Amino acid sequence: MYIDTLLSEADWLITEEDYHPEKSQFYETLFTLANGYVGARGSLEQGSQTGSPGTYFAGVYDPTPVFFTELANAPNWLNVKIVANNESIELEKGRILEYKRTLDMKKGLLTQIFRWEGAKGQITRFEDYRLVHLNYKHVALLKGVIVPENYDGPFVVKSGLNGYVFNTGVIEQLLIKHFKLTEYEDREAEGVYLEMKSRLSGISVGEASKLKLSVPSERSVEIDVDKITEVLTFEAKKGQAYEFEKYVTFYTSRDVEDVKFHTLKELNTRVDQGSEVLLREHVSAWEQKWLDADVKIHGDEVAQRSLRFNIFHLIQSANEDDDRVSIPAKALHGEGYRGHIFWDTEIFMLPFFIYTNPRAARSLLMYRYHNLDAARENARIQGYKGAQFPWESADTGLETTPKELGNPLTGETVRIWTGEEEHHIVADVAYAVDHYYVATGDEQFLLKYGAEILLETARFWASRVQYDDRKKAYVIKKVIGPDEFHEHVDNNIYTNYMAKWNISKALEYIDRLKQKHTDSWDKLKKKIVLSSREIREWKTIANNLYLPYDEKTKLYEEFEGYFKLKEIDIS
């Protein structure tokens, strides 16, 4: 009727055809909309008893038990509820006559359509789309129509900013409330404003919203704990379509000093611009992204959609304008891994950005560079030299891997060793720097930042290895490789290979700098206090780093003793 005309061709769409409350959280993750600055899980506008709404701002972490810190769930601005002729529309009750949600990956829109019959036989049609603006990173928009199909009566549309939200999953059954209300205000014609502050990290998040209807209405504002809601009421006539728009803006004290001022100013600007312009600019921003990144598959629509689905979520998750954040393992899509950043970003995600959006790739690497001092501190704590990037990284760049996971109700715990042993991350970051530089030729990045990472990581490895008299080679003991099911192993092939690569590559870059960029080399050498003796040592190590390779079988052993493990038939 209205929304369907917006949608792109089928091979751009992911669709939820029926409403299954038990699948709420699954679709919330699939349907997350983000722009690298903020992510909003694909929860229902109407709310539900089974969903887990989540709003995460990149870099807005707050300390949490066990996991050190986590992306803090911020006020939920999705909320749009309707009371139609004194009947609240609740998909869990009544009868759903039609239901469809569609993620349009081409345009970066999530749409919802439903027709719902309440207990009194009233049938209401609802259609809307939402967007998290790709250009204006501090803006989101919901827009739709509501049609009372077979009844007249008073219509109430409510649009909330709800800060009564929690992080879940840290400890079973426990919820963590990271944000504390600092201010709320009814700005009348300017909408409503809510500001909260993260309890321990002290980051303020301001959100403003304004609800507009296509017909004149009475306006009031409701307050609940940590929540402010605009309420518009009008007399609806049977069969008529009523349009609503919800403009939302947000800033955090990571971005600006006067959060409230900027949030409200942005809201005024965007409301003045109007939803048509916002939509057009959003869609055209996506168009540009797809021009750079789309991969076409002919003859297999499922594969086409699946590939685009992955590309879509990658594009959404990076923010080229903020080089102090990176992409968490679960991006801005949920609370898994508490929003921490792993090697996945450099090894699995970064290549995509290197070839489609090098500015974003550079930002991701700059996140590591900004945390280089913390990586040095991590190395020092563990008794090594150079820079040791943490297995799990968040805001400070210090190690945030939990030491132990457990159920406090049963007392059962599992010791987690990855933070202490999964050292290959250090070489992975170095590898990413080289990869980026080779692909982009970004000399300025290399000289100012990249080379320092390459050298400090090489230095880490030189301090990490030990000489084995029997093997007459340098070995790396007690690590966890990418196969995390084997802990405390010696000479993991991936780790050793990458360590060797890291040191060798550093030596290569030293040669290049010495030859082509003498000034930079002198400066860097001085900054990190690197002597010729240390460089000679690296060479010796690189040339004699043990790789578990069997000449006869031509096989690399995953780690020492792997081939002697008992075969287990798991079929």
Next chain:
Amino acid sequence: MYIDTLLSEADWLITEEDYHPEKSQFYETLFTLANGYVGARGSLEQGSQTGSPGTYFAGVYDPTPVFFTELANAPNWLNVKIVANNESIELEKGRILEYKRTLDMKKGLLTQIFRWEGAKGQITRFEDYRLVHLNYKHVALLKGVIVPENYDGPFVVKSGLNGYVFNTGVIEQLLIKHFKLTEYEDREAEGVYLEMKSRLSGISVGEASKLKLSVPSERSVEIDVDKITEVLTFEAKKGQAYEFEKYVTFYTSRDVEDVKFHTLKELNTRVDQGSEVLLREHVSAWEQKWLDADVKIHGDEVAQRSLRFNIFHLIQSANEDDDRVSIPAKALHGEGYRGHIFWDTEIFMLPFFIYTNPRAARSLLMYRYHNLDAARENARIQGYKGAQFPWESADTGLETTPKELGNPLTGETVRIWTGEEEHHIVADVAYAVDHYYVATGDEQFLLKYGAEILLETARFWASRVQYDDRKKAYVIKKVIGPDEFHEHVDNNIYTNYMAKWNISKALEYIDRLKQKHTDSWDKLKKKIVLSSREIREWKTIANNLYLPYDEKTKLYEEFEGYFKLKEIDIS
């Protein structure tokens, strides 16, 4: 105007004269209304950003980290919110022209009066009272008037049952959600219903409510996560007083099998009865309580009010009809000590009930009797005989004292020893049994229950003491006495004295039973397998239990070595 005419004389009243959001939690505790079955903290009907609403059903515990189990915060039924001519009444905003809350201890009512001016200059007067019914333990009522003093316009009154509530304070910054939604229903003319189940203990709590107005209104129902709200709308005229009533009923699966059926039936019955009758019967039930329990002080109103305040909260906290629950250290007034039961109940609270409401006293002691098997199990776990009542007790009667308290964010922990060492609780329970029997002469209780407690606790002490060759006496080592600032002490005078008393008293009762109640004695002796040899042993111990007494100074030493402790000047 309306509410003040209800109130008793000044020496029955506790008053909050101004609204200070920062004192919300203080007044919530002072103004808790309860009836031994349920307690509701004195939170504002309108909600607030600073309060901690709490609804606790005696015996409804759910497992929690660190503290084993806790009274689970149940759906909050206090909620009554008003939107007056499109302006939500929020005491935190606008201007408060008048404000007073009064706890009327004589009648068991909490009243609120305020006049509030919103941003548009609209002045609204609100007055109401609430009660948690003392006779009908499954019923609560709010009733009041609202007056738009200087404006006309649409009035919205909202009455919610809100299950989106949490326990706090277990671990700083963490909230625990004990209840999960199982059902909600709009019963239309019959009001609304909400049912939730505690996650691990599996107890269902059903709550129903019905909002009534003195004028015709439009009705709708709002749903939010774990929340259902009745909404009544009408056109209000300047200067007119509009009356509202909110009837609330509740049952748990501890009481009845069909929670929903009973909750709704009770609601219908009480709505039919009407608020006048409910109020009258409630006030007359309180009148009866005060006839039994009031202590009059002449010439000192502060002392009079203070004493009544204590009596009031004691009366509120006992439930003579449920002998499977006892009164937690913080009663049903909050979450301190997680709703656990300590020696405080037997030593400090029970005497009040023994002399004013022996049925309630008997129920409190029966709670211990029902947990006698658990006390036997506690003794077995710690390597003793007989019955060892736990230092902290909850639903199962097993020890629920935390072993360690800590801040998971800083990793700092404090070891808690009371559960392992504060053994005087065992004699305290025995003492309470004797006290009750001596005061009431309740022979049936003694023979069926009390004697068994006295003997099994004596048996515990006989296994707890050890013979000291040097002292030529029985000693009790490594305990915590009532002075909890000294741990692992030997021969604490209170503990030793009470242990001696406990064994001696058991021997006295054995003699009495032998002489007067041969049948009961034979049955009991057989049930607990008590031999003559064991009784002889008890005599030896009782006669030779070491009491740290100094003949010269005529002083009892608190514990061995106490007199040698360094004097500290804390002035």
